[in-house]
Amino acid sequence: MPECPACQSTHTVKNGKAKNGTQTYLCKGCGRRFHPEARPIAHSEATRQQILDAVHERMSLRGVQRVFGVHRNTVIRWIKKGPVK
Numbered sequence: 001m002p003e004c005p006a007c008q009s010t011h012t013v014k015n016g017k018a019k020n021g022t023q024t025y026l027c028k029g030c031g032r033r034f035h036p037e038a039r040p041i042a043h044s045e046a047t048r049q050q051i052l053d054a055v056h057e058r059m060s061l062r063g064v065q066r067v068f069g070v071h072r073n074t075v076i077r078w079i080k081k082g083p084v085k
């Protein structure tokens with residue numbers, strides 16, 4: 001099951017289809033409904049770049065999570081995606 005964009009929990013279940021036919025999911029962790037295709041807009045590109053810079057300066061992911069309030073799984077995903085274009 002896809003990861004919840006709000007709380008990064010993988011404890012999610014299928015929750016029927018939206019009107020446009022895309023599968024929607026329900027997070028058992030926070031109760032939020034979401035489409036796995038939809039991009040969360042919680043963090044701006046500037047914030048993302050700042051965090052990636054911090055990681056390059058060898059800040060730990062736990063440190064990033066504490067300072068920026070961004071879940072380390074989210075940061076790992078950004079690292080895999082590469083720098084902001």
Ligand SMILES: [Zn+2]
Nearest residue numbers: 004007027030
């Ligand atoms: Zn959730």
